[in-house]
Amino acid sequence: MSLLQVNDIHTYYGQSHVLHGMNLEVKPNEAVSLLGRNGAGKTTTIHSIMGLTPPREGDITFSGTAIQKKPPYQIFAHGIRIVPQGRRIIPTLSVEENMKLAAFQAVSKNQQEEIERVYEYFPILPERRRQKAGHLSGGERQMLAIARALLGKPQLILMDEPSEGLAPIIVREIAEIITKIKATGVSILLAEQNVKMALFASDRHYIIDQGTTKYTGSTQELETHPEILEEFLGISV
Ligand SMILES: Nc1ncnc2c1ncn2[C@@H]1O[C@H](COP(=O)(O)OP(=O)(O)OP(=O)(O)O)[C@@H](O)[C@H]1O
Ligand SMILES: [Mg+2]
Numbered sequence: 001m002s003l004l005q006v007n008d009i010h011t012y013y014g015q016s017h018v019l020h021g022m023n024l025e026v027k028p029n030e031a032v033s034l035l036g037r038n039g040a041g042k043t044t045t046i047h048s049i050m051g052l053t054p055p056r057e058g059d060i061t062f063s064g065t066a067i068q069k070k071p072p073y074q075i076f077a078h079g080i081r082i083v084p085q086g087r088r089i090i091p092t093l094s095v096e097e098n099m100k101l102a103a104f105q106a107v108s109k110n111q112q113e114e115i116e117r118v119y120e121y122f123p124i125l126p127e128r129r130r131q132k133a134g135h136l137s138g139g140e141r142q143m144l145a146i147a148r149a150l151l152g153k154p155q156l157i158l159m160d161e162p163s164e165g166l167a168p169i170i171v172r173e174i175a176e177i178i179t180k181i182k183a184t185g186v187s188i189l190l191a192e193q194n195v196k197m198a199l200f201a202s203d204r205h206y207i208i209d210q211g212t213t214k215y216t217g218s219t220q221e222l223e224t225h226p227e228i229l230e231e232f233l234g235i236s237v
Helices: 042-050 072-077 095-106 111-119 138-150 168-183 195-201 219-224 227-233
Strands: 004-013 016-026 031-035 057-062 080-083 156-160 187-192 204-209 212-218
Touching: 004 042, 016 031, 016 042, 016 187, 031 042, 031 168, 031 195, 042 072, 042 080, 042 156, 042 187, 072 080, 080 138, 095 111, 095 138, 111 138, 138 156, 138 168, 168 187, 168 195, 187 195, 195 219, 204 219, 204 227, 212 219, 212 227, 219 227
Parallel strands: 016 212, 031 187, 031 204, 080 156, 156 187
Antiparallel strands: 004 016, 004 057, 204 212
16 A cells, blocks of 8 residues: 555646646655656645645545645644755754754654654754754754654655755765664655665655656666666766
8 A cells, every 4th residue: 555645646836837747656664756857846746745836636645545635734734744945944043943843843742852852863963952053064954854854753754855955975874864764664755866865765766857757666777777867867877
């Protein structure tokens, strides 16, 4: 059974038709990547799932429930979280205040305990707990953005280009954190342009272009047939 099923969705910005029948699936305990060039429709797909740009046609099922017409707070309550493109942490608040704010939304009691549990994935964050989030490095901000999403033990995290703007060694660190999160039973949909990271962190991949799914396959298939990446993404790894 699938955890998330996106069936033939069409999403628009006003008159502009951006997703043209997007299909994808995430199974329980799976990390799946959404690969595509600038403007391919990765963010729009993630926002469609989260209810931020609801699809005009098609359906989205999560754990057997249709969610395509639900508002974002209800989708959040079903156990889906978004780590937005560009991190979007609150720079004027401290690390701990960012966590507290998210904990009040995600957890009904023992918020501090839950914050400390999540800090275990990211030892640097409790060391910086009193620092303003705006003073963190790019990698630390990304860690904070992911940490926030882990509060309340979600079932699925939608990560939008977490590697963007980070040095390769930090990207590697984030990829390792993603595999650790997956090992605890959380499923992940990872939108990426960094194919190396996607291959490292995900089990399966969708290559999208112009708002539709062009290819789907496993990490093993993409590693043995790198010409697929060349054909659909125009890159060689
Ligand atoms: N708010 C908006 N209003 C109108 N068009 C938009 C809006 N946001 C995105 N688009 C258009 O929708 C298409 C898909 O954009 P989207 O942001 O989903 O791509 P993406 O794959 O996330 O790209 P990137 O890698 O640059 O983040 C693009 O053609 C983009 O110009
Ligand atoms: Mg995007």
